[in-house]
Amino acid sequence: MYVKRRSPALVxxxxxxxxxxxxxxxxxxxxxxxxxxxDPAVECCTYYWSSEGxxxxxxxxxxxxxxxxxxxxxxxxxxxxRDSAGNSAHDAITIRFPDNTPPTVEIDQPIDEATFTxxxxxxxxxxxxxxxxxxxxxxxDRSVNWRIDDGRLMHSLGHDPAPLYGLSxxxxxxxxxxxxxxxxxxxEVTVYVVNVEEAPPPPPPDPxxxxxxxxxxxxxxxxxxxxxQIFQADTxxxxxxxxxxxxxxxxxxxxxxxxxxxxxxxxxxxxxxxGGPVQFLGTGESLTIKLFAPACYGHEYEITLTAKDSxxxxxxxxxxxxxxxxx
Numbered sequence: 001m002y003v004k005r006r007s008p009a010l011v012x013x014x015x016x017x018x019x020x021x022x023x024x025x026x027x028x029x030x031x032x033x034x035x036x037x038x039d040p041a042v043e044c045c046t047y048y049w050s051s052e053g054x055x056x057x058x059x060x061x062x063x064x065x066x067x068x069x070x071x072x073x074x075x076x077x078x079x080x081x082r083d084s085a086g087n088s089a090h091d092a093i094t095i096r097f098p099d100n101t102p103p104t105v106e107i108d109q110p111i112d113e114a115t116f117t118x119x120x121x122x123x124x125x126x127x128x129x130x131x132x133x134x135x136x137x138x139x140x141d142r143s144v145n146w147r148i149d150d151g152r153l154m155h156s157l158g159h160d161p162a163p164l165y166g167l168s169x170x171x172x173x174x175x176x177x178x179x180x181x182x183x184x185x186x187x188e189v190t191v192y193v194v195n196v197e198e199a200p201p202p203p204p205p206d207p208x209x210x211x212x213x214x215x216x217x218x219x220x221x222x223x224x225x226x227x228x229q230i231f232q233a234d235t236x237x238x239x240x241x242x243x244x245x246x247x248x249x250x251x252x253x254x255x256x257x258x259x260x261x262x263x264x265x266x267x268x269x270x271x272x273x274x275g276g277p278v279q280f281l282g283t284g285e286s287l288t289i290k291l292f293a294p295a296c297y298g299h300e301y302e303i304t305l306t307a308k309d310s311x312x313x314x315x316x317x318x319x320x321x322x323x324x325x326x327x
Contacts, residue, residue: 010045011037012081012089033061034079034091043084050078102183103130103139107176112189117196121163126176126187128159139178147175167193218261220253220307220317227319232326233293243325244290251285251317253307261307273300273320293325 013035038044049056052075056064078092109125116122124146128139141158148154149172154164164174175188225231225247233243249268253261268281270289281289281303293299300322308314 010081010083010087010089012079012091014077014079014091014093031061031063032077034081036081036089038083038087039085042087045081045083048080051075100180100182101131103128103178103180103185105139105144105176105178105185105187107174107187107189110174110189110191115192115194115200116167117194118167118169119196121165122167122191123163124174125160128178130180132180139180143180144176144178147177149173151175169193169195215309215311215313216256217313217315218253218255218258218307218309220251220266220305220315222249222251222303222305222317222319224248224250225319225321229321231291231321231323233323237290237292240292242292242294244292245323246288247291247321248288249281249286249303251305253305255307255309257311258309261309265308267306267308268303269306270301270303273302291321291323293323296325299323
């Protein structure tokens with residue numbers, strides 16, 4: 001008798017990430033998800049993610065930073081899925097991280113080819129980088145050491161050990177080494193030790209800062225209107241019951257210390273030459289004003305542009321213009 005094989009009631013398949021072979025950095029964030037095929041009449045599902053017996057998540061989709069997984073080598077990521085009817089499914093993938101990344105070390109002090117006397121204390125200082133040592137990313141002080149000349153181990157451990165003292169006259173090699181348990185790294189410098197009387201003279205002191213010179217006055221100029229230009233009052237201002245001409249003022253100023261001046265550094269003023277009060281017109285490189293003709297005859301105005309620099313020094317440029325009203 002033929003018996004038809006029933007399809008499994010629940011199937012789980014991890015969809016991401018793909019198997020990572022040896023070149024994936026541990027700094028990656030991995031997104032894990034599972035595709036589930038189940039009986040639509042049955043409520044789905046609970047999830048249990050794990051790696052080597054350690055729970056990772058109970059969500060259908062979750063993310064994990066590579067540093068949260070064992071390293072180096074292969075890591076098996078498993079998911080168990082169970083529906084409300086008690087059916088279960090399981091899937092697993094393997095994530096492989098690169099083998100150990102060698103550390104690096106660098107000597108910060110002393111600098112290469114430096115010269116010391118027999119009485120000098122030689123400061124030692126180094127840095128290390130270990131990409132596999134999360135979260136410090138450095139070697140521990142017990143994992144680094146210092147050697148001198150023929151490889152003789154100094155009685156100094158750590159990245160910033162006690163200063164080196166008492167070296168003989170001559171050329172010496174200082175070596176800084178690091179070891180992460182699998183790989184070694186090293187950096188070395190050459191130093192020279194001389195007798196005190198042979199030491200090179202110290203470099204001359206830096207010259208004192210020069211005294212600032214006298215501040216230069218800014219140099220303003222009125223570009224428009226021209227000096228002694230004549231305008232006709234051709235527009236009526238009903239509020240003031242006077243005729244006027246709209247005049248555009250354009251100016252500029254340059255200062256040796258500050259460069260081109262603009263904005264509030266440029267101030268425009270005017271006054272009637274026959275004794276009227278000084279009036280503030282505005283600031284900036286350009287503005288348009290109303291030049292009034294109070295009566296039926298020509299009037300002269302004095303227009304000034306004052307430039308002021310950051311040191312408070314100022315200078316004024318002056319022109320005269322006339323406005324006529326034909327009555």
